[in-house]
Amino acid sequence: MALRSPQVSSSSMVYHHRQNTPMRAPPTALMRNLSKSAETLVATTRCGKELKARKVRSTEQAEGSLVKGSSSGGLPMLVKWEDNDSLKSRSRNGSGSSRAASLDRSTQGSNSALSSEEDNINVVVRVRPVNDKERSIREQNMLEFPGKGQIVCQGSAPGQKPKVFSYNVVFEPAATQEDVLEYSGIKRLLEMAVQGFSCTAFCYGQTGSGKTHTLTGPPGLVESGASPFAADHGLVVRSFVYLFQLLRDHPDCHFVLKASFLEIYNEKVMDLLNPGTSRKPLQVRWSKDSRSFYVENLFTVDCEQLDDLFAVLEEGMRNRSVGSHSMNAHSSRSHTVLSVRVRRDESSRDVRCSTHGKINFVDLAGSEMTKRTNSTGKTLEEANNINRSLMVLGYCIAQLSDGRKKGHIPYRDSKLTKLLADSLAGNGVTLMIACISPTKSNFSETLNTLRYAARAKKIKTKPIVKMDARDALILSLQREVQALQAENMHLRTALHVQVDYDGEGYSRRNRGTPQVSANKLYTLPQTELVELVQLHMEENTALRQENTELFVVRDQLLREQELLSRENERLLKKLEDVNSVCTRSPIIPARPAYSDVGSNDANIWTNRTSSTNSVISSNS
Numbered sequence: 025m026a027l028r029s030p031q032v033s034s035s036s037m038v039y040h041h042r043q044n045t046p047m048r049a050p051p052t053a054l055m056r057n058l059s060k061s062a063e064t065l066v067a068t069t070r071c072g073k074e075l076k077a078r079k080v081r082s083t084e085q086a087e088g089s090l091v092k093g094s095s096s097g098g099l100p101m102l103v104k105w106e107d108n109d110s111l112k113s114r115s116r117n118g119s120g121s122s123r124a125a126s127l128d129r130s131t132q133g134s135n136s137a138l139s140s141e142e143d144n145i146n147v148v149v150r151v152r153p154v155n156d157k158e159r160s161i162r163e164q165n166m167l168e169f170p171g172k173g174q175i176v177c178q179g180s181a182p183g184q185k186p187k188v189f190s191y192n193v194v195f196e197p198a199a200t201q202e203d204v205l206e207y208s209g210i211k212r213l214l215e216m217a218v219q220g221f222s223c224t225a226f227c228y229g230q231t232g233s234g235k236t237h238t239l240t241g242p243p244g245l246v247e248s249g250a251s252p253f254a255a256d257h258g259l260v261v262r263s264f265v266y267l268f269q270l271l272r273d274h275p276d277c278h279f280v281l282k283a284s285f286l287e288i289y290n291e292k293v294m295d296l297l298n299p300g301t302s303r304k305p306l307q308v309r310w311s312k313d314s315r316s317f318y319v320e321n322l323f324t325v326d327c328e329q330l331d332d333l334f335a336v337l338e339e340g341m342r343n344r345s346v347g348s349h350s351m352n353a354h355s356s357r358s359h360t361v362l363s364v365r366v367r368r369d370e371s372s373r374d375v376r377c378s379t380h381g382k383i384n385f386v387d388l389a390g391s392e393m394t395k396r397t398n399s400t401g402k403t404l405e406e407a408n409n410i411n412r413s414l415m416v417l418g419y420c421i422a423q424l425s426d427g428r429k430k431g432h433i434p435y436r437d438s439k440l441t442k443l444l445a446d447s448l449a450g451n452g453v454t455l456m457i458a459c460i461s462p463t464k465s466n467f468s469e470t471l472n473t474l475r476y477a478a479r480a481k482k483i484k485t486k487p488i489v490k491m492d493a494r495d496a497l498i499l500s501l502q503r504e505v506q507a508l509q510a511e512n513m514h515l516r517t518a519l520h521v522q523v524d525y526d527g528e529g530y531s532r533r534n535r536g537t538p539q540v541s542a543n544k545l546y547t548l549p550q551t552e553l554v555e556l557v558q559l560h561m562e563e564n565t566a567l568r569q570e571n572t573e574l575f576v577v578r579d580q581l582l583r584e585q586e587l588l589s590r591e592n593e594r595l596l597k598k599l600e601d602v603n604s605v606c607t608r609s610p611i612i613p614a615r616p617a618y619s620d621v622g623s624n625d626a627n628i629w630t631n632r633t634s635s636t637n638s639v640i641s642s643n644s
């Protein structure tokens with residue numbers, strides 16, 4: 025197994041987060057599969073930890089091709105998000121246990137065909153508690169939670185009607201970080217990332233509404249190197265722990281994890297794991313192969329242990345741009361994207377197949393009313409850039425959610441939307457966590473966020489599994505061969521053609537594709553792989569030809585059968601005519617008949633009238 029067996033059960037987990045142990049070099053199995061242009065770089069974090077990373081010219085392009093609507097052993101059937109009614113919102117007293125079961129269903133059906141059905145973006149809302157400042161000025165609470173994923177916003181002016189919104193789940197102010205892990209649906213995303221899907225969880229909302237708190241906890245917690253089991257840790261650390269649990273549950277698979285962490289600051293993409301002295305921005309490019317945007321030359325860290333993922337998070341959190349304004353002392357001044365790529369190598373039958381899943385955690389900078397945040401100078405410039413990119417995001421969401429409009433979606437108008445394009449309307453699985461504040465002074469921003477979130481709920485994506493082109497080809501050819509063999513067998517049986525089945529396959533004249541074991545397939549040189557693919561293609565063609573011939577024979581037989589039955593009908597009709605003539609004649613005996621049902625001579629031809637006839641003749 026490329027990945028070292030993780031030790032993550034809450035009781036047995038060993039956590040070395042603050043130790044200065046260097047990360048392990050990438051396993052040799054991985055080295056072979058990386059592009060030759062990749063170079064290994066070593067960076068040292070501020071706490072002295074080595075981040076050994078591979079800088080690949082095009083991380084996305086090296087990832088192989090897409091397989092739509094196909095299945096491989098172990099891929100999950102896509103399950104629709106639960107409807108609103110089945111997911112109760114978290115109550116103030118902390119009850120909410122019934123939701124776990126309904127979300128967990130998504131992991132079932134692991135042998136079913138992978139559907140390419142559309143999937144709605146899952147939208148949950150988290151309401152932060154009233155803070156000390158708001159409490160000190162006795163700010164009014166504007167929100168009510170009637171349950172069933174609903175939020176009621178009281179009218180801000182007298183006589184104004186309350187507005188009701190509904191979502192998949194609503195986390196009330198009393199909800200804990202653990203509740204968000206359990207009931208937001210993030211576990212499903214992680215499970216799907218392990219299965220090969222591209223998944224994204226992003227937090228959206230106004231400044232100070234709790235986005236960073238939801239993802240990484242209170243300010244400074246991650247950087248302080250707190251235990252991974254600290255109650256305040258956000259979704260990211262909790263997801264890392266859950267991810268390693270999932271990997272441990274698949275001992276038959278090889279996993280390779282790679283992580284990257286970037287921020288979009290003033291419309292420039294910066295590498296948070298390799299900030300360098302000059303903070304040179306990275307380019308966002310379009311990949312023709314994967315048909316998505318990617319960041320060129322992004323630092324990617326091989327993560328063999330849970331500890332490695334924590335180091336990546338900690339380093340990125342130290343390097344991200346944070347500022348202060350009147351609404352948030354630790355305000356994110358950039359959008360950040362933390363990505364963990366999960367490569368899974370699995371052997372099923374004779375095929376070794378690799379899937380490339382991904383989980384992105386996106387912490388968006390909050391929208392700001394610059395008047396309220398009293399922004400000036402640098403903070404004002406940051407706020408303008410943040411608001412501009414969020415406006416483009418909002419426009420894309422509005423366009424995508426309107427099923428009637430099929431027009432242009434302006435992804436290219438900002439770096440943020442370029443990088444989120446695939447999550448919003450592409451081939452990914454997406455969770456949006458809309459963060460809001462409950463107080464009256466934030467009312468209009470809260471309404472805006474709730475409207476955004478309601479729109480996002482209507483967006484559909486079409487999740488697909490990413491596989492290596494070679495694996496995808498061999499897998500699909502083998503499936504086709506199997507389907508054709510089954511058809512062949514069926515046709516031969518129907519036509520009573522002799523079939524010699526030897527346990528491995530049917531005895532065939534020209535077919536002799538070698539059965540290569542899973543391990544051997546992996547070690548085969550390129551030339552032999554090409555030969556194997558060619559053999560499969562030849563076998564395919566031969567089976568197709570034979571099946572076509574069998575179909576022709578079957579059609580001929582069907583035609584003959586039809587002719588025969590017509591002839592039968594004609595003869596029967598003739599017999600009827602003869603019989604009717606006979607019954608009309610007093611001297612000719614009537615047609616033969618079956619003997620009475622139930623008599624001992626059932627189904628034996630008798631001629632009831634023949635005895636009568638003999639009587640008649642004797643009488644005459």
Ligand SMILES: Nc1ncnc2c1ncn2[C@@H]1O[C@H](COP(=O)(O)OP(=O)(O)OP(=O)(O)O)[C@@H](O)[C@H]1O
Nearest residue numbers: 152231232233234235236237242352355356389390
């Ligand atoms: N659910 C919560 N429980 C307790 N404290 C919270 C909660 N949500 C937010 N806070 C606190 O409120 C403050 C602001 O939250 P946070 O920095 O996460 O907001 P933000 O939406 O990320 O803001 P910005 O967009 O400006 O970065 C922080 O001190 C945070 O710890």
